Amino acid sequence: MSGAGVRTLLVHEFLTAGGLVSAAGPETGGGPAVSGEDPAGHAALLAQGRAMRDAMLADLQALPAVRAGRLRLRVADCADAPWAAGAHQEVWRAEPGETPLDFARRLLQGVDLAWMVAPESDGLLAACLNLAGERRWIGCDAQAIAVASSKMRTLQALADHGVLTPLALRLADAASRWVVKPDDGAGCVATEVFDDAAAAEARAQARRATGEGVTLQPWVEGEAMSVSLLCTSGQAQLLSLNRQQVTVDVDGGVRYAGVEVGALAAADPRRRALQRLADRVRAALPGLRGFVGVDLVWHGGLGPVAIEINPRVSCAYAGQSARLGINLAGAVLAACGHPAD
Template identity: 35%
Template sequence: MKRRIFVFEFITGGGLAGQPGLPPSLLREGRLMRDALLRDAAALPDIDIILLHDARLPPPDFPAHLIAVTPDHAFDAGFEASFDHALDAADAVLIVAPETGGVLAALTSRVTGAGKTLLGCSADTCRIGASKSLTAERLSAAGIAVLPHFTDAATLPALPGRWVVKPDDGAGCDGLRLFDTVHQAAQALRPGFVAQPWMAGEARSLNLLCARGEAVLLSINRQHLAIDGEQVSLVALAVGDVPIDDMYRALARRIAGALPGLLGHVGVDVLHTADGPIVVELNPRLSTSACALHDTLGCNLLAATLAAADGGPLWRPAGAARPQRIELTEAVDAV
């Protein structure tokens, strides 16, 4: 009997069904993540996929049982019934949703509350990962270098150079503003946001596969950023572009040890400095760079996550990475 997996990707799965349009950049990344999971599922003969699908979008090119979400099924209304219908039919569930506003943690809690196998991080871990300040506190307590963060304008140290102000529960560059001075950052800082110094170093990200307090570091990626005034955006990812060394392997293990509720794919943003990597934030879910792991490492991430959730050993790469570049600025038809 085939195992029924409910895959929910927030953007393509109707999370914004009640809004008049879908942001092109979010839609592109959502499609990349959804289709990467569906491609992995197509290679597994004992798997059936259940998929929530925003009815305004063309259907995916991979086989799945689609449950349409219409504009009448907004995330805060009829969407609940669509999600529960898919949840009831599933044996296991994989959620790709924003941490912002507690969305990821809330959906994760619904999965475990329904007694289904969760193919992802625990709700408590998602709540920590949703907050840059909570993540920094947890990792710092475990002796892991983290980017300094401040929530009170009166406590900002008079450091020279640029500063960043961003939502405490935002993802990546969402809502981020770059300022030339600490005084400007202090003026912009408000409740629910954090201020951080803009430190010298190379922006990188890590793809981890985690379970039961253990982690395998799958790839180290370069992040290519663009700066336009106060705005910073991620324009491309070079997945597997940085060779893995023992320092980064140790960092991955320490992160998993500090947050034993991590399971499946975990994305970690780091700043590589002359003194080594400094953790910027953690995404307790699939992230865009993971979409290239099939081509980079031959990794079927869905199969690896299923095995980890079932208590099996963590999948490990058999050879060196073949770097892949993901462009994030291509035009996408949005509705």
């Protein structure tokens, strides 16, 4: 660990740490299944990762504890997303042949705190927590990550706490489209929409036959949204109401084109219902800590329908500090029991 009175905090965003590899999987700690054959997809994911990492670091660098050298930063980067070292920070890069998880393990040597961002896919976020240990971890606990890493477990937990989900009978009975997607997927990767229930079921069965864990759900019609939360042991503070840019191709493929953070005004009449949703989400997963995102659809007749939970920093983190007039990194550290000062 660091010297007396000085702590070291690791900032590790999986994609910009070199996690975008073609051989994805928990054995190697590979990233999302985007290979060199899809350079556009690779570039888009890397840009999202870089936006998250750079926003986290900008906030951290503004903290008095970092400026004074009481909190030092260790930053993971890669050749495609370099970060220049500055005062009270050091930059590390993976060695040739080093797997992403082996690199993370080496990065964690001698640090006091670890703020790590990784997809839930293939258990990567959980693996990062296991490497860091709960004592050093900045973020949600192991149980919350385990539930949020499965779309079906998430929906079941939320339904048990009065949250409307796509599995509700009134939505299922009225559905005209259905969606097949990975149970532990991140974003819209490998997500397909069908107009015919039988076709959706056949596709789900075909994907399961290959060993993939997929979920089949009614497609909820409405406005794609998300809420950004700051979660502590006692509450879920609503930071912003965001609009998700999600489209469905003619072939049924679902595409994610980004998020409009704070697109809905604080005075939006839906805010009260969304705060109730946030409170129920925190009650359903009491181990949520720090920055958390909830993806949802606003149904014209039924209100918010929860789709999934992101138990980590997401794309909606970027720009939040300036928009809210706070240092969100400092608030996250405090919410996780590690105030910076």
